[in-house]
Amino acid sequence: MASILYIEMDIDVDHLPAIGALPVDVLLLPMTDVSAAWTLSDLAAITRISLRVNQDILLEISHIPGPKELEALRKVGVNGLVLDVAKVKTAELAKL
Secondary structure (H helix, E strand, C coil): CCCEEECCCCCCHHHHHHHHCCCCCEEEEECCCCCCCCCHHHHHHHHHHHCCCCCEEEEECCCCCCHHHHHHHHHCCEEEEECCHHHCCHHHHHCC
């Protein structure tokens, strides 16, 4: 069983080394406010966290990213996506 820690995107970077030392397997980051294309600012916010911790990163999202966005998310350290499947069309899920 994995342990998951939900942290806000605006967490102080000084706290990240301490979080990296916790017995937590995964960090869950909220990005549900991103409703269109991912911006450089969005990706930089994720990178700011992913580079400072050892845990896998999951993103809580409200829409399914396109192929180029998925590639960019992988490159900045995202290991998985969390979304409400009741709000997403099956055809969109199949594209992942």
